[in-house]
Amino acid sequence: MASTTQPAKTAETAQKTAPAPSKQRNMVIAKVVAILAVTLILYFMPVPEGVDPRGMHMAGIFAGTILGLILQPLPTASVALIGLAAAMMTGTMAAKNEALTGFGSSTIWLIVAAFFIADGFLLTGLGRRVALIFVSKLGKSSLGLAYGMALTDFVLSPATPSNTARAGGVVYPIVKSLAVVNNSEPTTDESRKRLGAYLSLTAVQVNTITAAMFVTAMAGNPLAVGFAEKQGVHITWGTWALGAIVPGLIALVVMPWVMMKLYPPTLRETPDAPAQARQQLKESGPMSRGEWIMLVTFVLLLALWILGSTLKIDATSAAFFGIALLLVTKVLTWSDIAKNSGAWSTLIFFSVLVAMAEHLNTLGVIGWIGTSVSNLVGGLPWAVAFVILFLVYFYVHYLFASNTAQIVAMYAVFLSAAIATGAPPLFAALMLGFAGNLIGGLTHYASGPAGVVFGSGYVPTSEWFKTSFLASLVNVLIFGVIGTGWLMLIGLWR
Template identity: 70%
Template sequence: MASSVSPSAAAPNGSVTEKGAGAGTAPPAAAPPSSTGMILKVLAILLVTVAVWLIPPPEGVDPRGMHMAGIFLGTILALILQPLPTASVALVGLAAAMITGTMDPGKEALTGFGNSAVWLIVAAFFIADGFLLTGLGRRIALWFVTKLGKSSLGLSYGMAVTDLILAPATPSNTARAGGVVFPIISSLARVQGSTPDTPESRRRLGAYLSMTAVQVNTITSAMFLTAMAGNPLAAKFAADNGVQITWGSWALAAIVPGLVALAVMPWAMTKIYPPELTKTPDAPGRAREQLHQAGPMSRGEVIMAGTFVALLLMWVLGSLLDLNATAVAFVGVAALLVTKVLTWKDMAANGGAWSTLVFFGVLVGMATHLNELGVIDWIGRSVSGAVGGLPWYVAFALLALVYFYVHYLFASNTAQIVAMYAVFLTAAVAAGTPPVFAALAFGFIGNLFGGLAHYSSGPAGVVYGSGYVPTKEWFRVGFLASLVNIVIWTVVGGAWMKVLGMW
């Protein structure tokens, strides 16, 4: 398999598409699903859909509400069970909603395709192409290896800083991890004699670096609105509930706990999942050799770097200059097209971006329709009733923990965000939680749970497919790492958001 991956190989929901998204050792080819297994999956999806469809609409819910809820839940279950690829599942769900009259084709069914949050994600996928096609992302990673790569901990910090730099303009966390970070990790591990072939070999270095990269990726994804494809959707659902989140406000709230978590996590992983090799004196020299072979920065890399800095400035100052984040992203795409860093052929080949448009366009439309029909408010009231009477901070803590660990049931960050974010936000606010605090906290959690299991996110799938981290070890290490993140983001993040006046 190639040593890098384009964003088109990364699924919009944070999972790996059919093209694959890994480097180094290719994951073993999955056996085709049996016809019996496929039939059972379809029957389960139909059973859930019909069961919810037949529930009489509660008070305050439109008569079509439970029909929409049934189709929506059936679609989410199909995203988990994957009888078809992600975009195909979304289109089947949309077809069911239209043909049954649950969504009007002219007024309701296609509204998600006009949502600016969806197009922000699509535009950012194209911007991410620039890092990979020009080689700028790889150059940044190698440079940090030359400075920090004399130890396994230093290598881990180098990859962490690389991920952090790329995160604001790379909404495919799978492309970021699989296309830039993991190929270098795999190469470094193999040079040091660490392969997935035996437990002793993989634990020498590769397992530590790989698992740390996944946990770091969850943190960098949580730090910026444009660092993971589901984040703009969380902001959109928050806006539907009257809570406005901008690129700048998200980054400001996340910057302190995010930086602390990035400083702590690689070190914490040396205690949770220590490598046998702690010194790597040859790594900086090898990285310098590769940089020398690459030569000076190309015209495309220079333009990409300048465009990236300009985008960051416009996103950060967007609220002051009255600049829409989606408009800024398209200005970046236009600049890359005009300078021919990107071509329309490159954009047309980015299957991840177009799959994102279909997948998110459908699910955003469905989720918006559920809100309009009163279903989200009803579920939110029901959930908040379960924690009614508790102090808001206790109620929020319980809701946040449930929201975090229920991700064991999901194989996609975005699928859970679409299915549960609005419900939990509504419940938390109803319990008395300050709205901005709740909206941002659930937004952060929507990324931090991506390292829980080997199927929890796209980067997890890339690393698991390499063979460095077996399932049993992953569940143990993923859970312990999640505790580290929860403590940091609760204590440091909560205190920082208090300073900012968010609660």
């Protein structure tokens, strides 16, 4: 009996588990069909007036690539390369001067450099030491750690025009170290959800807020100020900062708590962590040669990023100078750089998306979208029209791989449309300016900081889209309601 029953159970179990591969295969097929359907529908749409004949082809391939990144029938970099191949083979993008332009983007290479700088923190142990210091001061809870990162980002933001440098070169290495110290790595769901996923995604959302608070906190903000000036709206550094300070500070206080509710870590309370951290710091002894070199390099990089506009040194050049110092002093080796798969994968998928987004603008697709939207709200009361314009400007960023790219493509169009409906020009210019930063966390390709954090592997695509959309609603409410009231109160409503 026993000998015949056991095989029967095994066979029954096998029958129950057998459909799993088939079900998984069917899911992949369904995803591919959906991607192809969206791509082909847009690809063969009639070309609107003012749009290049290749425009809708590019829109279809771009939309299909984005959907592929969301559904992920294949890994991220693979989807991006397939989309790029489709664009080149159909003649939608020329290989020589269109398809590969994203690989020459200094912002993308700054993201890649940030990965290697983070490696320096981890390999030397300096990141662990800094993390232990943070834990010893704020480590009684995961929420306290998140507020520590938020404070760091806020203090640096007025003097760091590159939000990617700030998030990727300063905050991200500390977040990664804090996660690793607390046994949270992107190797398994259980491990990443322990702390790293929460801190990583919260850092991105916080960065969008600090970038919105100062003209000098994000590279695209001065462009917005320039576009506004051309339409007769004068915005000074002080005007922007005064307009953003109240909604910005409230958002900074609220966001880590909101993320704790939306995307909670499994590690909530760590009452013994401060004492343990102090003990580990004591056991670590004095700083090593590698740690000192990493610290000096880090301080030098921070100075170059802050003073970059004065010294005429851009953030990417400074980052590669820092990497060169780490290589010369053998704190990093080429082997360390070569095996950082996250950095190279990020280079591929982000370069492809940036090139596609820029090409959409060149072909007139983005301009057509902006013009169509402005025409739709022409007869509405200005307050209603502005709310619609603001929300469209905010969420159209799902089509962009860069804050700055969207500002260049659409800020002037939407500001002009808002003013035409009767919206107070300064109010409209500031609110759209703030939005141009808050959009940076919507997707894993929405901005440089998002690219850095996504490459770490802590936050899967599906979780990123869902959580970041909900977080964006919080920012929209804070800046839309409290921000509007504040601008009215201080007389920036004109």
